[in-house]
Amino acid sequence: MTSTEKVAQIILLHPDDNILVCISHIHAGDLIDIDGQRLFMAKDIDIGHKLARRALNIGDKVYRYGAPIGSMTQAVACGEHVHMHNLRSDYIPSHTRTREPKDRSES
Amino acid sequence: MNSSISFQGYGRQDGRKGIRNLVVVAYLVECAHHVTRKIVTLCDHMDVHLIGFPGCYPNQYAYDMLRAISTHPNVGGALLVSLGCESMNRDKLLKDIRDSGRPAELLVIQEAGGTKATIAAGVAAVIRIQAEADKTVRVPMALNELIVGTICGGSDGTSGITANPAVGRCFDALVAADAACIFEETGELIGCETIMADRAVTPELGAKIEACVEKAERYYRIMGYGSFAPGNADGGLTTLEEKSMGAYSKSGSSPISGLLKPGDIPPTGGLYLLDVVPDGEPRFGFPNISDNAEIIELIACGSHVILFTTGRGSVVGSAISPVIKVCANPETYRRLREDMDVNAGRILEGKATLDEVGEEILQNIIDVASGKRSVSEELGHQEFILTYKSFEPIGPGCLPIRQIA
Numbered sequence: 082m083t084s085t086e087k088v089a090q091i092i093l094l095h096p097d098d099n100i101l102v103c104i105s106h107i108h109a110g111d112l113i114d115i116d117g118q119r120l121f122m123a124k125d126i127d128i129g130h131k132l133a134r135r136a137l138n139i140g141d142k143v144y145r146y147g148a149p150i151g152s153m154t155q156a157v158a159c160g161e162h163v164h165m166h167n168l169r170s171d172y173i174p175s176h177t178r179t180r181e182p183k184d185r186s187e188s
Numbered sequence: 189m190n191s192s193i194s195f196q197g198y199g200r201q202d203g204r205k206g207i208r209n210l211v212v213v214a215y216l217v218e219c220a221h222h223v224t225r226k227i228v229t230l231c232d233h234m235d236v237h238l239i240g241f242p243g244c245y246p247n248q249y250a251y252d253m254l255r256a257i258s259t260h261p262n263v264g265g266a267l268l269v270s271l272g273c274e275s276m277n278r279d280k281l282l283k284d285i286r287d288s289g290r291p292a293e294l295l296v297i298q299e300a301g302g303t304k305a306t307i308a309a310g311v312a313a314v315i316r317i318q319a320e321a322d323k324t325v326r327v328p329m330a331l332n333e334l335i336v337g338t339i340c341g342g343s344d345g346t347s348g349i350t351a352n353p354a355v356g357r358c359f360d361a362l363v364a365a366d367a368a369c370i371f372e373e374t375g376e377l378i379g380c381e382t383i384m385a386d387r388a389v390t391p392e393l394g395a396k397i398e399a400c401v402e403k404a405e406r407y408y409r410i411m412g413y414g415s416f417a418p419g420n421a422d423g424g425l426t427t428l429e430e431k432s433m434g435a436y437s438k439s440g441s442s443p444i445s446g447l448l449k450p451g452d453i454p455p456t457g458g459l460y461l462l463d464v465v466p467d468g469e470p471r472f473g474f475p476n477i478s479d480n481a482e483i484i485e486l487i488a489c490g491s492h493v494i495l496f497t498t499g500r501g502s503v504v505g506s507a508i509s510p511v512i513k514v515c516a517n518p519e520t521y522r523r524l525r526e527d528m529d530v531n532a533g534r535i536l537e538g539k540a541t542l543d544e545v546g547e548e549i550l551q552n553i554i555d556v557a558s559g560k561r562s563v564s565e566e567l568g569h570q571e572f573i574l575t576y577k578s579f580e581p582i583g584p585g586c587l588p589i590r591q592i593a
Contacts, residue, residue, distance in 0.1 A: 090536075094349065102345060103424070104536040106519070128519055128536075129345025129424030129499065146348065146437075148379070150430035163426070170427035172378050172405060173414030177421050 091115070091132060095147035100131040100163050102145070113160060120160040131163040143168055193365075195558040197329030198264065201289030205329045206261035207492045207557045208235065210508065211318050213267045213310065214254060215240030216281075217274035223303055224269040227310035234561075234568070236314055237507040241574045246275035249450070249466075249577040256451045256488040258285045258292075262508055264321030265291040267313050269306065272298030291320035332366035332457055334557060337486030337494045337509075338438045339372065341479035344423020344499030344517055348434020350545070351497035351516035351532035356440035357546025358495070358553070359459065363442040366457035370448065370486055371439045374404040374463050375415040375475060379429030380436040384461070387444045392585040396447050397461060404465040404475070411474055419500045423517070438497065447586040449579050450485035456589050462489060463582075472576035480504060480571040483511065493553050503527045505569025510562040512552050514545075529563045 091101040091113055101115065107126040112119060115134060126132065131145070138156050142149045143163060155167040165175065197205035213236060215224035221240060228238040239257060241250045258266045258281070266285050270278045278294055285292040293313045300306040338355050340347055359369045377384060381401035385394035408414050414428040425431045445458030454460050464485055465475045476482045483494055483506045491509055496502065499516040501524040515521040518533030525531070529552055534540040540548075556562050 092349070102349060104346070104349070127424060128517060131345065131424065131426070145430055146433045148383070148429075148433050150379070150433060151427035164424070165421055165426055168426045170414070170429060173408055173416075173428050175416045175421060175427055176413055176418070178418040 093134070094145060097147045098144045099134050099137060099141070100143055100145055101134050103128055103130050103132065115160055118159065122160070124162070126162055133157045133159055133161050133163050135159050137163070193554060194328050194330045195554070196326045197333070198261065199325045199327035200261050202259075204261040204490070205327055205333055206263070207329070207559075208262040208510070209264040209321055209324055210235045210237050210262055211265045211267065211314055211321060212237050212239050212258055212263055212508070213314060214258065214269065216268060216270045216276040216278055217244050218242035219244075219271040219274070220269045220297055223297055223306050223310070226307045227267070227269070227314060230307065230311050231314050233318075234565070236318070237570050237572070239507050239572045239574070241276060243576055244274045247576050247578070249579055250574055251277060251281065252451050253484070253488050253574055255281060255284050257484065257508055259288040259290065260487060260490065260508055262492060263290065264324050265317035267310060267317060268292065268294045269310060270294065270296045272296045291317045293317060329557070331362070331554075334362070334492050334553070335368045335370065335454060335490040336362055336553060337370040337372070337462075337483070337489065337491035338497070339479060339482050339486065339494060340376075340435050340438060340497040341502040341504070342417075342498045342500035343420055343425060343431055343434060345425055346423070346533065346536060347497055347499040347516040348437055349516070350535040350542075351499070351514040352434055353437040354532045354535070354542050354545035354549060355438045355495050355497055355514060357542055358549040359438070359440035360442055361546065361550055363440070363457065363459050368454035368457050368460065368490075369442075370454065370460045370462050370489055370491060372462035372464050372486060373415065373435065373476070373482055374400050374461070374465050375408050376435045377401055377432050378405050378408070378414070379432040384436065384444065389443050389445055390585070390588045393444065393447060393588055396583070396586055397444065400447060400463045400465070403467070407465050407470055407475060410470050423500050445589050447582065448489055449582050451488045452582055453490040455587055458589065462486060466577045467580040468578060471578060475577070477575060478573065480506060481573045481575060484508070484572060484574060493556055495549060495553075497532070501527070503564070503569065504571050505562070505564025505567070507570045507572040510556045510565045511569070512549065512556060512562050513564060514549060527563060527567070
């Protein structure tokens with residue numbers, strides 16, 4: 082490693098968390114460090130978005146602030162983006178401008 | 189701590205003190221809205237605010253809200269504008285406001301000669317009311333006489349890391365100084381009910397808090413949508429409970445002293461939760477159709493100042509009480525800095541700590557209470573929304589401190 086290598090900024094909010102939060106925009110190709118494991122990002126990630134801290138399976142609870150924030154609907158590898166496409170609420174489904182909440186339960 | 193901080197307030201007959209001395213001009217049905225807006229526009233004064241209720245059918249909640257807002261300590265007088273045939277009990281509202289020691293007048297468009305005549309009469313009335321309100325006595329006001337409400341709007345994945353916990357630090361300092369702090373939106377606390385109940389000052393209050401979040405969840409399920417906007421997802425939030433956990437951190441770490449409903453005034457200093465979800469079977473649609481509906485309920489509970497945290501970037505202010513905007517996301521702050529009072533995004537860039545931003549928010553509250561205009565206030569934001577709702581009065585056990593006192 083040289084000092085010119087860019088390590089993107091991601092933070093762990095609670096020791097029990099299995100996701101990390103991106104605190105500045107990550108560009109595809111950026112190097113990230115997850116608990117000492119160094120990975121190159123495959124795609125851009127915006128500030129405030131989440132990355133898997135370890136491999137997660139379907140049905141795994143996701144923890145942020147040390148509290149459960151939903152369950153995985155798809156398996157992901159360490160460092161992958163965790164969002165609407167692979168995480169759902171255990172309470173009321175979320176909606177977007179193009180997706181009605183009922184569609185979530187079908188996915 | 190902070191016990192020596194004081195500023196000049198406006199003394200009201202009921203013993204409460206305000207940090208502004210506004211005149212409210214209220215339409216009592218949508219049919220009187222245009223005339224009322226014209227009166228406010230022609231007055232062209234930062235401290236003449238437009239409020240009102242659009243409905244023609246009677247609603248106790250709407251009446252109670254208009255009364256609470258028109259007799260809020262930041263209000264020095266009121267002009268009511270009625271079309272003439274709506275259900276709102278205008279005579280009782282006028283009497284309630286006058287009984288509070290405030291100058292108040294009523295114009296009925298059907299009796300005053302229509303649009304032009306009512307506008308002219310309204311402008312003259314506001315000038316009279318303002319002259320009367322200007323005689324309000326100035327009194328020293330201390331931090332422990334302040335009520336501060338908080339809301340988040342346009343939350344994103346940074347809100348729960350920066351602005352919300354910074355407001356929590358500020359709330360902890362205010363509660364330590366014996367001020368009253370109110371947090372709200374039980375529909376955005378779904379998922380936090382058990383940890384929140386553990387902070388209640390009595391087990392009975394804890395059970396009430398859990399029950400009110402259950403009520404919110406049921407209500408939102410029937411509505412078909414959680415309190416989660418598309419922009420929340422754009423900003424990295426995925427689920428309602430994730431948004432909730434971030435929102436919850438605005439409450440800080442003080443014990444929860446009571447559970448309020450819109451219009452209930454905190455009886456002492458301390459931290460209070462405001463239940464904004466209607467009681468009974470869902471009848472009138474979404475509990476709060478947008479952020480300003482919640483802000484005005486915080487104000488109806490006596491909030492002098494509102495702390496509004498935003499990640500995606502909201503520009504709103506409010507009628508009646510100044511709104512202080514705390515921006516969570518440093519990228520949003522760069523885009524919308526002219527709309528923000530505090531840049532909590534600095535925390536993510538390692539340029540400030542949560543404690544430092546918490547102190548900065550507290551200083552903003554003191555400055556605004558001392559007369560400085562908040563950014564949204566200076567920009568002329570005076571948003572106001574009041575819709576149909578129904579509530580049962582708060583039950584025994586919701587305000588244990590009042591029972592002890």
